[in-house]
Amino acid sequence: MKPKTGKPQTAEQIDLNRRHAIQSGGLAIAFLWLGGSGIASAAINARKQPGDAAAALADGNPAFAPNAFIRIGIDGTVRLVMPTVEMGQAIYTGSSMLLAEELGVGMDQITVEHSPPSDDLYGMPLLGGQITGGSTSTRGTWQVLREAGAVARTLLVAAAAAQWHVDPSTCTVDRGMVHHTPSGRSVGFGAVASAAGQLPMPDKVQLKDPKDFQLIGKPLRRVDSADKVKGATQFGLDVRVPGMKIAVVKACPTFDGKLASVDDKAARALPGVVDVIRIGDAVAVVGEHFWAAKQGLEALGITWDRGENANLTTQQLRDALAESALNGKSIVAREVGSRPADGKAVESVYQLPMLAHATMEPLNATVFVTSDKCEIWLGTQVPARVLDAAAKITGLSKDKIIVHNQYLGGGFGRRLETDSVEQALALAKQVSYPLKVVWTREEDIRHDRVRPMYHDRISAVLDANGRPAWYGYRTSGGTVLGRWAPMAMGKDGLDSDAVECVVEVPYEIPNLKVEWIRHDMPPGLIVGWWRGVGSTHNLFVVESFMDELAHHAGKDPLEYRRALLQKNPRSLALLNLAAEKIGWGGQPLPARVGRGIALGEPFGSRVCAIVETEVTAQGEIRLRRAVVTLDCGIAVNPSSIEAQIQGGLLFGLSAALYSEITIKDGAIEQGNFNDYRNLRINETPLIEVHRIENNEAPGGLGEVGTAIAAPALANAIFAATGVRLYKLPVDRDLLVQNANALKSVVSATVASQGRDDA
Amino acid sequence: MKRFLIIVAFVLILGSVAYFALNRTDSSDGTAPAIAGAPATADVLARGEYLAKAADCTACHTAPGSGKPFAGGVAFRLPFGTIYSSNITADMQTGIGNWSDSDFVRAVREGVRKDGKRLYPAFPYTSYTQLSRSDVLAIKAYLFSLPKISQPDQPNALGFPFNQRWAMGFWNAAFFKSQRFVADASKSPQWNSGAYLAGALGHCAECHTPRNVGFGLEHGNELAGEVLQGWRAYNITSDTAHGIGAWSDGEIASYLSTGHADGRGSAAGPMGEAVDNSLQYLKPEDTAALVTYLRSVPARGGKDPITIDAKAAPALASSDTAPGGDSADADSAGLKLFESACASCHQWNGQGQETPYASLLGTRGVNDISAANVTQVILHGSRMRLDGHDVFMPAFGRAYSDTEIAALANYVIAHFGNKQGTVTPDTVAQSRKL
Amino acid sequence: MLSLSVNGESHSVDVPADMPLLWVLRDVIGMTGTKFGCGIAQCGACTVHLDGQPVRSCVLPVGSIGSKAITTIEAIGDTPSGQKIQQAWLDVDVVQCGYCQSGQIMSAAALLKRSPNPSDADIDAAMSGNICRCGTYVRIRAAIKQAATGKLEILQTIVTSPEGAAS
Numbered sequence A: 001m002k003p004k005t006g007k008p009q010t011a012e013q014i015d016l017n018r019r020h021a022i023q024s025g026g027l028a029i030a031f032l033w034l035g036g037s038g039i040a041s042a043a044i045n046a047r048k049q050p051g052d053a054a055a056a057l058a059d060g061n062p063a064f065a066p067n068a069f070i071r072i073g074i075d076g077t078v079r080l081v082m083p084t085v086e087m088g089q090a091i092y093t094g095s096s097m098l099l100a101e102e103l104g105v106g107m108d109q110i111t112v113e114h115s116p117p118s119d120d121l122y123g124m125p126l127l128g129g130q131i132t133g134g135s136t137s138t139r140g141t142w143q144v145l146r147e148a149g150a151v152a153r154t155l156l157v158a159a160a161a162a163q164w165h166v167d168p169s170t171c172t173v174d175r176g177m178v179h180h181t182p183s184g185r186s187v188g189f190g191a192v193a194s195a196a197g198q199l200p201m202p203d204k205v206q207l208k209d210p211k212d213f214q215l216i217g218k219p220l221r222r223v224d225s226a227d228k229v230k231g232a233t234q235f236g237l238d239v240r241v242p243g244m245k246i247a248v249v250k251a252c253p254t255f256d257g258k259l260a261s262v263d264d265k266a267a268r269a270l271p272g273v274v275d276v277i278r279i280g281d282a283v284a285v286v287g288e289h290f291w292a293a294k295q296g297l298e299a300l301g302i303t304w305d306r307g308e309n310a311n312l313t314t315q316q317l318r319d320a321l322a323e324s325a326l327n328g329k330s331i332v333a334r335e336v337g338s339r340p341a342d343g344k345a346v347e348s349v350y351q352l353p354m355l356a357h358a359t360m361e362p363l364n365a366t367v368f369v370t371s372d373k374c375e376i377w378l379g380t381q382v383p384a385r386v387l388d389a390a391a392k393i394t395g396l397s398k399d400k401i402i403v404h405n406q407y408l409g410g411g412f413g414r415r416l417e418t419d420s421v422e423q424a425l426a427l428a429k430q431v432s433y434p435l436k437v438v439w440t441r442e443e444d445i446r447h448d449r450v451r452p453m454y455h456d457r458i459s460a461v462l463d464a465n466g467r468p469a470w471y472g473y474r475t476s477g478g479t480v481l482g483r484w485a486p487m488a489m490g491k492d493g494l495d496s497d498a499v500e501c502v503v504e505v506p507y508e509i510p511n512l513k514v515e516w517i518r519h520d521m522p523p524g525l526i527v528g529w530w531r532g533v534g535s536t537h538n539l540f541v542v543e544s545f546m547d548e549l550a551h552h553a554g555k556d557p558l559e560y561r562r563a564l565l566q567k568n569p570r571s572l573a574l575l576n577l578a579a580e581k582i583g584w585g586g587q588p589l590p591a592r593v594g595r596g597i598a599l600g601e602p603f604g605s606r607v608c609a610i611v612e613t614e615v616t617a618q619g620e621i622r623l624r625r626a627v628v629t630l631d632c633g634i635a636v637n638p639s640s641i642e643a644q645i646q647g648g649l650l651f652g653l654s655a656a657l658y659s660e661i662t663i664k665d666g667a668i669e670q671g672n673f674n675d676y677r678n679l680r681i682n683e684t685p686l687i688e689v690h691r692i693e694n695n696e697a698p699g700g701l702g703e704v705g706t707a708i709a710a711p712a713l714a715n716a717i718f719a720a721t722g723v724r725l726y727k728l729p730v731d732r733d734l735l736v737q738n739a740n741a742l743k744s745v746v747s748a749t750v751a752s753q754g755r756d757d758a
Numbered sequence B: 001m002k003r004f005l006i007i008v009a010f011v012l013i014l015g016s017v018a019y020f021a022l023n024r025t026d027s028s029d030g031t032a033p034a035i036a037g038a039p040a041t042a043d044v045l046a047r048g049e050y051l052a053k054a055a056d057c058t059a060c061h062t063a064p065g066s067g068k069p070f071a072g073g074v075a076f077r078l079p080f081g082t083i084y085s086s087n088i089t090a091d092m093q094t095g096i097g098n099w100s101d102s103d104f105v106r107a108v109r110e111g112v113r114k115d116g117k118r119l120y121p122a123f124p125y126t127s128y129t130q131l132s133r134s135d136v137l138a139i140k141a142y143l144f145s146l147p148k149i150s151q152p153d154q155p156n157a158l159g160f161p162f163n164q165r166w167a168m169g170f171w172n173a174a175f176f177k178s179q180r181f182v183a184d185a186s187k188s189p190q191w192n193s194g195a196y197l198a199g200a201l202g203h204c205a206e207c208h209t210p211r212n213v214g215f216g217l218e219h220g221n222e223l224a225g226e227v228l229q230g231w232r233a234y235n236i237t238s239d240t241a242h243g244i245g246a247w248s249d250g251e252i253a254s255y256l257s258t259g260h261a262d263g264r265g266s267a268a269g270p271m272g273e274a275v276d277n278s279l280q281y282l283k284p285e286d287t288a289a290l291v292t293y294l295r296s297v298p299a300r301g302g303k304d305p306i307t308i309d310a311k312a313a314p315a316l317a318s319s320d321t322a323p324g325g326d327s328a329d330a331d332s333a334g335l336k337l338f339e340s341a342c343a344s345c346h347q348w349n350g351q352g353q354e355t356p357y358a359s360l361l362g363t364r365g366v367n368d369i370s371a372a373n374v375t376q377v378i379l380h381g382s383r384m385r386l387d388g389h390d391v392f393m394p395a396f397g398r399a400y401s402d403t404e405i406a407a408l409a410n411y412v413i414a415h416f417g418n419k420q421g422t423v424t425p426d427t428v429a430q431s432r433k434l
Numbered sequence C: 001m002l003s004l005s006v007n008g009e010s011h012s013v014d015v016p017a018d019m020p021l022l023w024v025l026r027d028v029i030g031m032t033g034t035k036f037g038c039g040i041a042q043c044g045a046c047t048v049h050l051d052g053q054p055v056r057s058c059v060l061p062v063g064s065i066g067s068k069a070i071t072t073i074e075a076i077g078d079t080p081s082g083q084k085i086q087q088a089w090l091d092v093d094v095v096q097c098g099y100c101q102s103g104q105i106m107s108a109a110a111l112l113k114r115s116p117n118p119s120d121a122d123i124d125a126a127m128s129g130n131i132c133r134c135g136t137y138v139r140i141r142a143a144i145k146q147a148a149t150g151k152l153e154i155l156q157t158i159v160t161s162p163e164g165a166a167s
């Protein structure tokens, strides 16, 4: 995270100058949660480019309500400003529920807005900046948003009580009204909003007892669906600004390569082509529309200086990583006890590939730079970082820069990066019109900041009962944290994310040693966040290995895990529930059908998945069923929890089955969904999600399903075939029953596919 | 023993006589018939450019995407090894900049390099031998007018005995005849133009004529179809069932100039390249001449004849957007793949949605039970740039397994050809290597 | 100048005939509900209807459309099947990021119009060309069934209290 400047930003300054407008305009609550200044920010309706102060005023709103989260107009309208970004995880709905619950309004009475960039106002306590990622949204805002709602409610009640000369404690709140039952009086929030705005902040507020929750815990519909099903939601790619032109860009295919020269004669001659612009490592063709620009791009004669990585291959990267894993210097992340001298030793090496994000909406940014102003429209998980980047590239001070955040067509960690917007800024500052820079899908995949590859050695010593008396884990790979937030690196330079879910395991294992070996990729090959980096990778290794240990001990994988969970009742309950729901140990399964268990405690939640799969004689995988049990503490919205778990699981299964980024001649070989494949609906099994309810603090969700998917699948494949997968994605060649299976004609028909539809 | 030696000596002498007799060079310049796109009156560079296109020099001498026209380096994987095309730009060191006219003419028409070493018949001197000297030199003039590119030739990867270039003399003795084009006075001028375009320039026979065990063209079986680098070059004789005898003139002309004829199919693979690089540039008169000539090719059944079911029942029972009448049930692996990645362009009834190029019904590809071209096109995709726009299909080889591609290919044959395909995962694995 | 009929309105556009309809809709006419996901007919995000048939607008040359009626996500709610599908999508709460959903809904609306009571196989045949990176497939299936039958495909969410957990 970049250091905060501590300087007020655009919206805030306007705010200070026009504080009176707020006071006559209604109530809005300033709320401090990061020790920031607590001053206001502007935000407007999502469809009208949030953060645009002028548009907000035109919209009849104070552009600078002094509250990061809640704004109530004198007409009673309730607007909630979302500290996090919406990329599909339903956080707008969840956050609204938290605010509305305590404020005392119905979900149908509110509108939600994107927040403008401000680390001070909207920074995530868990991440130390205005960042949406790491499955932290609910965990980080759970307390704060409810308090914000409660403060607003307290002030509104106080204002009404003062008006009626009654004791505030005798008033109640319901659906945006304050009631005083003894006297039969009621008043709407709007009518007391201005008065409430004059009151001093209460010292403390009373939060609802969970048993009184009206919204939290109910499976409510999302607040952002209505527009999304009509195609009315504006994503970054949908932004249209007057005078805007569209650029399609191509960067040097190799890592760290440069643009040598461009012959643009043919391109410029094409109708609709406006301009050809260059930066150090890329060239863009500007057109009246995407098509003209794309045709122009194809007509360019480009010569690249392919740089030092011009001959790089995946194999070279793998070999170098394996070498590091063997001989590199390790950092001990955790050590308890020591390796016993006797007992049965088991050791395995697991390898994981680089992965792309392939968000459904390809990367894009619209930028308008003039001599004294810069406006940016895009969907980003890090608005404040975008602001920093823009200041650096344009040389403008931050108060001259406006970032209009948009709905994100998927994030998965890709939009935690600012590379594409930095490129767009560098291009846009060369032209006099607003420029929308669009990456084709091919560009999006070939210039992804990939999930790192890994090489892990895991070992255990089993006691006489086959229980692990010790386990050792040496993981090596690139560090995302080390680049992305170097100051968050731990002692001795440990990347805490790299050892997530292995420094602590749910099982009772008395001794352990966990080490991390940092292995940096060649310059230019930048690794990035993904839908779970450390946990997704480590859970695959650890949970595959637990299955191996069960096998070595001659035990059923369920029984083996149960025995090790006796001191962990929350996880044991999940395991038992999952086993019950899938019918573990019941009817015998057909040949080459197997079930695999995986259990983990990622992102502050606990989760167990059991996947049932068939493996055909030729090694093809057919998913039949999946059961996921989850303990994520207090559930804010069970409906979106279910959706996140199902979606996350499919994301993880898709990656495990098909995904791998490979490099040849220094460039990523994949480019689109034909070669970077995605699971489709006809491969999707029914996924049951069962939740154990309790009142523990909420855990993360967005990445939980993804993290647990691959090991459950790999263990199911082992159960079906006896083949242990030490590498992802699944290598179907290893699963072929016998060579003859590949010699016979593959009929257009297969006997059973086995999808269990509800 | 002595007697044996005498016999050996005798055979050797006889062999040498035959070797030289059969390697005799036709010393005439040759005369080309009228080519509409390269009239004798035209500027030599313009003629050369047109002829180079008609002879499709670029297909073999320009590595795709390299941006280095005619600098060579294209790999040809043949049953006995891999050979690479050479740099034919006028670069002095690495190209043919220091070749004389006669050097060039000899290479093109006799398959002998400037240094006297023999070329492999992957370079179609066996066809180009028919070219007139003036046409060959027009091509040379054109090549020499282009930018010189410095790019050393890549050594071939051939094992013994195939790496012995001199041995090609024996091959030539057996299968090659140095001979200029001779107009057939009994035929129309148009036919003669077509014969020259197809035989000398377009070298159709190199792919479409079956080869014998010695890799020589099977005379008497001309244009009856062959498989090369995994792609099937179809029977283009006038056989009505297995060739193109039932095609209308317009259909043949359309296929040649646009790579597609409605109800007949679309070019892909090497034929797609031929359309892309060469055939689309022919003047309509020249295309018409080719049609006239092809029409006259005697009907032959060829190897593994393909029987087309133009009204395949499952496809006819399907709509644009939904399958019907399949013997395959809905859970068939092939059907599932088709609905995922294929149906949105090809449609269940095989009509082709967004572009006619995606239509499948009635094509030879989907009626070929070996599914050679279906397999290849799934693996490698297809791309032609025609008249400034792209016709393409993505390649699926990287992300889909052999088993999946086999299942999909067999499904396509079953659904659109109403036949049982014969593809196995192993045959797909073989195709991948080609 | 080409004349296109989009959602019942006629639009004159001055664009090359080989330009895909997607970009005409988004960048020329300014209707951005139809999405760009892959550009090669592999993801379905760009699906629109042409005389009621779902087509991938990213590869459909605008010059080949002629007088056929184009319907986009912006107007699919005016058709009975589109209306039912959108409602079911809301009821079942299908969307996540929502970016693929314009295309999903267009494919589903075409399916429902053609087969008012689709089987699982029908759903697969119609919907497998649409990718959702967020993984909303389970709910898409449920929503299509709900739209067809009117029967509530209730959310699956199953709550189990600790007491109810298996031991």
Ligand code: FES
Binding pocket: C035, C036, C037, C038, C039, C040, C041, C042, C043, C044, C045, C046, C047, C056, C057, C058, C059
């Ligand atoms: S954008 Fe058209 S199918 Fe993906």
Ligand code: FES
Binding pocket: A088, A360, A409, A410, C095, C096, C097, C098, C099, C100, C101, C131, C132, C133, C134, C135, C136
């Ligand atoms: S909802 Fe995000 S891609 Fe489908």
